[in-house]
Amino acid sequence: MRKSFKKFAAVALSAMMCVGSLAGCSKSAATDQTTGSTTAAPTTETTQAQTTETTQAPTETEPVDVATYSEAPMLAEQVKAGTLKAVDERIPDKDNIYVDTQDAAGTPLTIGNYGGTINILNGGGSWDLARPSLESIIRYNTDGTYYPNVIKSYEHNDDYTVWTFRLREGMKWSDGEDFTADDITFWYYMCHVNNFDSKASWAALKETVGEEEVFAKLTKVDDYTVTWTFQNPKFPADFIENGDFKWCWAPEHYLNDLIPSSYYVENEYYADTGLSDEQVLANAMAKGIDQATVKDLGKQATYYFWNISGIPTLNAFVLSTNPGNSDRSDDLCIMERNPYFWKVDAAGNQLPYVDALHFIKTSEDGQDQLMFRSGELDFIEVAMHDINSILTDLGDKVKLCEFASTNWGSYQITFNYTNTDKNYADLFANKDFRKAISICVDREKVSGLLSDGFLEPGQCAPSEGNIGYDPEWETKWTEYDVEEAKKLLEGCGLKMGSDGFYDFADGSDFILTLYTYTDSGASDAFPVLEQYFNAAGIKCATKDLEVSAFDTEIDNNNWCAVLGPHTEIGGLSLKSRVAPFVPIQQAAEWYGDYGTYYATGGAQGVAPTGDMAKLVELYEQWKATPVTEERDAITLDIYKIHKENMWTIAYLKAESSYSIVSTNIGNYPELLVHDDLYQYGNMIHYWSLYKAQ
Amino acid sequence: MEEKTKNRFWNGIVEFFKKDLVSYIIKRVLMFIPTLFLISILVFFVIQLPPGDYVTAHIAALASEGEYVDANYAADLRADYGLDLPVYQQYIKWIKDIVWTPTDSAYYRLYHSHHNWKYSFAYGRDVWSVVEERLGLTIGVTAVIMIFQYLVSLPIAVYASTHQYSPGDYITSIIGFLGTAIPNFIFAIILMYLSYKWTGNANVGLFTPEMLQNGIHLYNFGDFLKRMIIPIIVIGTSGTCGIIRSVRAQMLDEVAKQYTLTARAKGVPEHTIIMKYCFRAAINPTVSGLGGVLASLFSGSTVTAMVLNMQIQGPVLFKALQAQDMYLAGAIVMVQAVLVVVGVLISDIALAFLDPRIRYSGGGR
């Protein structure tokens, strides 16, 4: 996975202990019983993890018993007019409803008022509408704990081979049809296994048996229960905690005439539709879905479904059908409240509070800041250097909220350890070289130059509050000392040339070419760092490339060093993503072609040696054990190797991202965590936001 | 372009002219064909020039959203969109589909149209629907701005030329030139911020969010006009310089000519001389330059439109070029080129009404 350099950060405030034992929660009773606290706050509603010790949920609130439901005035009118069923018939009863009482950080929510719209920026990407609206299988809190969300509960058997999902009875799609186990079997056999959604590659529902990759077997037990059966143990980290596995349903009643026969895979639940590709495209066209090929149709309708107007969802907000506002590329894209949304607040008010989300498109950076100032947007994400100017202009009409970072420091430099030029590869492999690069820069001054001192000097290490935080690691090689750096460089076999810059021992020129990609913000830092490198006798150059061209160079192993990597080292936790910690994928800068070796099963790339190889070894052990303590111990070992080697150098601490929020928006959390696992802005819980009148 | 002949008389010219004009227009329209053909080649190859293609750009975009893409996906996409063919074959296919799509193709069945501008990767729908969406507005906004340009620059030019070297000449010229001299993008940002400071609203974009939802009606038309102020100032003033200069220069030429002296000697009032004779003669080259003004408005407005978040085609074109969404970019450039070529033709015809001396039968422009 790649992240943009402008960090989408996140902090796991939890301790190291959480790594393997997140599944646990208070009432881990028998497997076949639901916790019986379904009306309780989400955090108490969590799972039954059999083998894991339970960890304390952040703030355990008393279960809230909701007696009666009430609804938004606009829906009440429709009920009155007879165009909509009464609220009790639209949403699950109190045993199956989701009662929302606190935000992702554990702060109790206030009861809001209905009405109004929330206006936000539309970034234009496929996921921009999903972050505010998507409801997933489970949901995370900022401390890394999680709880079932769309499903009522989940459980697994003793050896982790059978996972059971229970659904909420009475829950409905946004068009009023019942949401049942059929929607799950339909998604699995008609959309996913056949790769109609183009995501058959998801690892969560697959396992390796012998040489082959096989899919889990999905069984419908009854209308509200399904089981996933594996042949080998499927541990939480590979299944329910896998970041890809966000949903497992599709509206059978709506999509059943859009599955082409050419995609049919034999299964016990559904017969071949017998529809030709062209018939399917025509059916889609009749529903207003305009796609060129069935492949595109599959991907759009069953993967990016929230982007297609008309497709029923389980989300709090559904895309408008109003022409001109119904496409994510429209200048104003509207998502309206789902009248069948299955969450209520502590007082029994059906959520969401606001009538609609308005996504407004802009063409250039900074326009959002002007629109926010003008009151046309309700909150915006801002970079650190823009904060004060907006606060000055708007005063107490706004407040500053933070998304903490899980990144390991900013302004990172990493080297190509699999460089095809042996001179470079050998030099980079030498820890002393990395140390020299680290200590030849005056971090205090860099901090002042690039951030006015707001970003403190740091190193490429987990920051305070994160898993694996270690003050010694954070200050390793951060003492500014040019003379020492020069000594180290000479110790690496470099010889001072007549031009005042170091050459390789064989007399050839040593030039540290730092690759950056456009808009990463890293190229601004280059002139500053260049001065320090030059002062230490290192000649350097820079190449700023468009992201796609940059990636191509990395993929082709045609690079020297990178400033501000596209795929950073480290992050939230091993559980969230493994590749930032272990060289197992193609194209992360810090392990270069070592990752390609693992990803291609040794067909391409360079076989890792030494500590790099050790990481892979530890990872294999980690994968194979379900025992939390063992996993934690292995994780610690992996962190230790990273601390030892410092494959990537950073000069400043990780940068949080910030949003500025209009004070008339209620329930916006003050401190969240920006991470892919948590789905970034999904943590804001848009359904609980309200607009004060 | 306008070849002047003197051996023609006022009388009877109208008859001749009518016949001639038709054949002239036909001839000019026929000339479109090679021009458009050349444009299409240039456009297609210019868009192909940057390294990589839509698929690399698209995968980079997916990756930065956190989606993992396997290697086959790229190859499949290329095959789907025909990006694995040699460039010339892609070109031939592109042109062929624009001109004529066979009735048995999927496209025809979907849109019941013989004309297929292909598929916009970034928008995920057919190119023409994207182009069409903003076409009317683009033409409308461009027309309004063009009218503004002439309304501002013609009086300045006439004043400047009749008061040559006076302080008034200098001051009006400086004002007229200022818009050109301040780079549009920064001018736009400054005006938006000032607008926020003075009125509390920065007026970003041509429409308020409310208009985007409900459309423009009489009750919010005032707001829409307010939103047009900054674009008109920024884009409009950026083109006044050229018009002022050329009209002023032509006027100076005309004012010094014999016929002006004669008229003046015969006691014709000064304003009649200026407006009826000199000015009419002086704006000829300006009218014939309308096409060029149109072209410069299209490209000049792109950067400004991006900065101001104007919902016209320029920013879409720029984004399409960046993302290498080549069929969309190609279609927009082609449409704009056609508009410019048509603009040139219209201005030539307009010129004919202004200046009857112009002969159409003259060969090869």
Add this chain to the structure above:
Amino acid sequence: MAKKVKSKDDYYLASQWTLMARKLKKHKLARVSMVILIILYIGAIFADFLAPYSLEEFDPLYRNTAPTAIHTKYDGENVGLFVYKLDKQINKKDFSVTLQEDTSEYYKIKFFVHGSEYKFLGLFKSDLHLFGVEQGSNGGTGAKIMLFGADSLGRDIFSRVLLGSRISLSIPFASAIISFFLGITIGSISGYFGGKVDMVIQRIIEVIGAVPQIPLWMALSAAIPPGVSTIKMYFYMTIILSFINWTGMARVVRGKFLSLKNEDYVMAARLSGVSTWKIIWKHLVPGFMSYLIVNLTLGIPGSIVGETSMSYLGLGIKSPATSWGVLLQEASSVTDVATNPHKLIPIIFVVITVLAYNFLGDGMRDAADPYK
């Protein structure tokens, strides 16, 4: 009387250039413009010496600071021009930065101070700068004089404007000259030979004129290999700008050729066996050279503004190399307009230069006007 005759003789015998120069004098703004342009170009040539700092003198203390205040009175006493060092406080709550003058000592502004080293006119090394500040009254260091304030890396904007003018004033000039020769050559071929050659060239001109500039810029910029040196980048930019601009000139030249090629003197030259190229360059082009030079002058301001737009789109020169376009691009954020308006000072230079070129061109056009 004799004097008057002489001046009349002068008038009739003067070359067209002398006449133009004389008429140019009447256009006061044109004369002022010429002086301004000469000053600007001299500034560009001696930029290293005139600028107190180099392009790479970063300073965290001065990040985004407004123009340095210049004082004369210290403790009620007149000590000549001096500046104070700044004292900076940051507040992590609202990310505000507070700057105050540190009045404990003063730093006198001195002339001919030693600073960063440069190669004067590319000939010899020097570290002499026209002005600057050295030590404080109590021997302190670290104060700077930034007449236009500092950018986001604490660099002196005044120095960057001067050093950037080298690129901003010369690229448009160079590209105008290239498009001038391209235009004359192609336009004359088109006009002189006519027929099919003319037809093809006309279509090409029409096509380039009809295609919006942005795709052309982007495509041509994309053709520049990544990571090229500043000098090469400079070269490419020149080519890009001239590639787009030559068409106007070609059209003008062609028109002139069409009307001149059948004149008797051309016919005579042709019959005497003068080569085509010689006819074009010796006999035809000089006939309307003044007109072309006017066009040339008027083409430059367009390129200056064009360069800034390219920088804004990220297609032009990139920092740390500096042009006015780069400076404006760096100042084009809402935050800068709101809180660091001093970063907009480079606009003034762009405006003055563009106006000056326009008025100079206008003046020259008036001067070349045959009717006066």
